[in-house]
Amino acid sequence: MAKIIAELCQNHNGNIDLLKEMIWSAADCGATHAKIQTIYSADLTFRERFEDGVTDNSGVVTSITRPYSPEFARLQKLDLSVDVHSQFIDECNAAGIIPLTTIFNRSRLKLILDLGFKEIKIASYDCASFPLIKDLKNKFEKIYVSTGATHDHEIETTADILNDQNFFFLHCVTIYPTPIDKLNLNRINYLRHFTNQVGFSDHTQSDLTGLDADIVALWKGANIIERHFTILDASQTKDGPVSINPEKLKNLVEYSTMKNDELYEHVKQIHNYEIMLGSESHTLSDEELLNRDYYRGRFASIINGRTIYNWEEVNL
Numbered sequence: 001m002a003k004i005i006a007e008l009c010q011n012h013n014g015n016i017d018l019l020k021e022m023i024w025s026a027a028d029c030g031a032t033h034a035k036i037q038t039i040y041s042a043d044l045t046f047r048e049r050f051e052d053g054v055t056d057n058s059g060v061v062t063s064i065t066r067p068y069s070p071e072f073a074r075l076q077k078l079d080l081s082v083d084v085h086s087q088f089i090d091e092c093n094a095a096g097i098i099p100l101t102t103i104f105n106r107s108r109l110k111l112i113l114d115l116g117f118k119e120i121k122i123a124s125y126d127c128a129s130f131p132l133i134k135d136l137k138n139k140f141e142k143i144y145v146s147t148g149a150t151h152d153h154e155i156e157t158t159a160d161i162l163n164d165q166n167f168f169f170l171h172c173v174t175i176y177p178t179p180i181d182k183l184n185l186n187r188i189n190y191l192r193h194f195t196n197q198v199g200f201s202d203h204t205q206s207d208l209t210g211l212d213a214d215i216v217a218l219w220k221g222a223n224i225i226e227r228h229f230t231i232l233d234a235s236q237t238k239d240g241p242v243s244i245n246p247e248k249l250k251n252l253v254e255y256s257t258m259k260n261d262e263l264y265e266h267v268k269q270i271h272n273y274e275i276m277l278g279s280e281s282h283t284l285s286d287e288e289l290l291n292r293d294y295y296r297g298r299f300a301s302i303i304n305g306r307t308i309y310n311w312e313e314v315n316l
Contacts, residue, residue, distance in 0.1 A: 002256040006229035027095035030253035035100040041075040107301035124148035125296040129310035148172030149292035159194035177205035184278035199224030
């Protein structure tokens with residue numbers, strides 16, 4: 001059976017009661033993990049080029065528009081305090097589901113360790129943040145690393161750093177939502193060169209393609225699927241369009257228990273599954289590069305008034 005991560009992400013809307021309800025719903029559906037994100041609005045960085053975006057003389061966008069002030073105000077409402085983090089872990093333990101979080105900057109590592117998280121997730125944009133990865137090594141029982149918006153040589157370096165650590169690589173495409181012709185699920189084969197623990201973090205639009213990409217990924221041998229999860233209507237949260245509801249999560253768990261030949265019977269019914277497979281090799285698209293430019297460095301450690309990005313070789 002593959003592991004199933006219910007990514008609660010920002011679907012809690014900053015409401016602890018809703019967060020707890022989501023945990024129990026995910027556990028009841030059979031997910032193995034419930035995941036939050038250790039994001040703090042105070043760690044958001046101001047970068048001038050994203051205030052109005054940048055377009056070159058030929059009309060090509062070189063930086064997206066994502067101004068600091070409205071993003072800070074939005075994230076501030078979603079901040080999860082240390083106490084809420086602690087309640088999240090307790091609630092997961094009570095529900096019989098593994099608590100997981102994503103770390104977004106190096107200065108929050110002590111907090112995460114002190115809280116008692118045993119497993120940790122690294123977002124795609126930090127797959128190449130080697131100082132952060134070195135900080136995490138040998139401090140957690142399992143490390144999950146998404147590989148979207150990352151060049152192959154960076155993935156290879158990360159694998160070298162973690163070679164004696166229990167780690168998973170998750171194929172991911174950092175386009176939200178991800179079109180099926182951009183999925184390149186054959187990348188799972190490439191990632192398996194570095195570890196036999198390979199999965200898929202899915203950002204497809206739930207109401208258009210359902211669980212199709214997950215079924216194909218499981219058939220390709222993924223032994224972990226991460227999927228955004230909500231118990232609200234898709235219109236009620238920012239991540240709603242790429243999130244699945246409890247009914248679909250139950251179905252995903254059921255697919256995760258199937259043998260390969262059983263999965264193939266379902267794959268054959270997905271008329272465009274070959275388009276989803278794409279290529280094992282991959283060059284980042286313009287959209288992925290623009291997203292990488294913004295999200296990589298979106299959060300940083302603020303030490304004595306200095307901004308230290310996760311990829312900087314600085315001893316914190």
